[in-house]
Amino acid sequence: MSFDLTGKVALVTGASQGLGSRFAETLAAHGASVVLAARQKAKLENLAATIGEAGGTAFAVSMDVTDPASIREALSAAAGELGPLDILVNNAGIAVQKPFLEMTPEDYDQVLDTNLKGCFLVAQAAALQMKEKGGGSIINISSILGTEVIGMLSTYCASKGGLLQLNRAMALELTRFNIRVNAIAPGYIETPINSEFFQSQPGQQMIRTIPQRRLGQPHDLDGALLLLASDAGAYMTGSVVTVDGGFSLR
Numbered sequence: 001m002s003f004d005l006t007g008k009v010a011l012v013t014g015a016s017q018g019l020g021s022r023f024a025e026t027l028a029a030h031g032a033s034v035v036l037a038a039r040q041k042a043k044l045e046n047l048a049a050t051i052g053e054a055g056g057t058a059f060a061v062s063m064d065v066t067d068p069a070s071i072r073e074a075l076s077a078a079a080g081e082l083g084p085l086d087i088l089v090n091n092a093g094i095a096v097q098k099p100f101l102e103m104t105p106e107d108y109d110q111v112l113d114t115n116l117k118g119c120f121l122v123a124q125a126a127a128l129q130m131k132e133k134g135g136g137s138i139i140n141i142s143s144i145l146g147t148e149v150i151g152m153l154s155t156y157c158a159s160k161g162g163l164l165q166l167n168r169a170m171a172l173e174l175t176r177f178n179i180r181v182n183a184i185a186p187g188y189i190e191t192p193i194n195s196e197f198f199q200s201q202p203g204q205q206m207i208r209t210i211p212q213r214r215l216g217q218p219h220d221l222d223g224a225l226l227l228l229a230s231d232a233g234a235y236m237t238g239s240v241v242t243v244d245g246g247f248s249l250r
């Protein structure tokens with residue numbers, strides 16, 4: 001069993017910060033050449049330089065996952081630079097926090113277009129390359145809120161629940177092309193976007209409801225990522241790996 005990814009080409013969406021940056025660094029540290037995609041290209045270029053300094057290979061491309069033309073252009077530029085994809089981490093995502101009765105149709109569209117339709121669009125474009133290449137691994141970053149619910153995040157919960165079913169449907173159809181499709185369902189992981197909240201009183205209270213009594217850190221997802229990306233997970237498809245310190249047991 002090996003987590004070695006030498007010779008593989010991986011695309012990580014939402015690589016400009018948070019979990020996506022960590023996923024990209026972890027894949028690169030295990031030998032993959034990594035395509036870094038998001039809208040803020042300057043941040044991606046900084047990360048590409050950091051990965052390069054550590055001895056890895058990374059290439060930054062602008063991509064808006066809600067825009068099919070932007071995805072096409074990014075994948076074509078990446079293939080020209082590093083070759084066709086073996087691994088996709090569908091990580092780009094957003095949340096709008098509001099009471100259900102105040103959630104607007106625009107909020108709904110923005111969240112669903114990014115978190116669900118975005119994953120569909122990027123996975124389809126990547127799977128076409130993987131099919132030609134003879135196989136691959138797609139990893140969809142869902143959330144424990146794909147199955148659990150908390151207040152103020154109705155559209156987010158809907159998008160992540162939809163992604164779990166898309167994960168299963170894609171897995172079923174793409175197996176014949178030797179493409180595995182799996183999801184990671186993280187619990188509360190500390191990233192720049194939420195660290196302020198978790199320092200607040202309600203945030204601290206929320207941490208006390210996690211059975212392991214701590215927030216996850218981005219590195220806590222390394223094992224799940226490498227399992228699903230590498231041959232170590234060769235017989236896994238349509239699976240969901242939950243990494244939540246026990247949150248969903250409550």
Ligand code: NDP
Pocket residue numbers: 013014015016017018019020037038039040041063064065066091092093094114141142143144185186187188189190191192193194
């Ligand atoms: P961040 O907000 O820190 O990062 C989100 C990333 O998505 C950014 O790099 C952003 O880049 C990118 N992004 C957003 N919209 C688009 C778009 N339209 N096109 C391309 N890229 C986009 O979030 P996290 O790192 O915390 O979360 C990453 C993923 O993990 C998300 O899917 C999230 O739902 C999921 N998750 C996170 C958890 C947590 O506790 N942190 C828990 C469970 C799941 P840019 O602005 O440059 O485009």
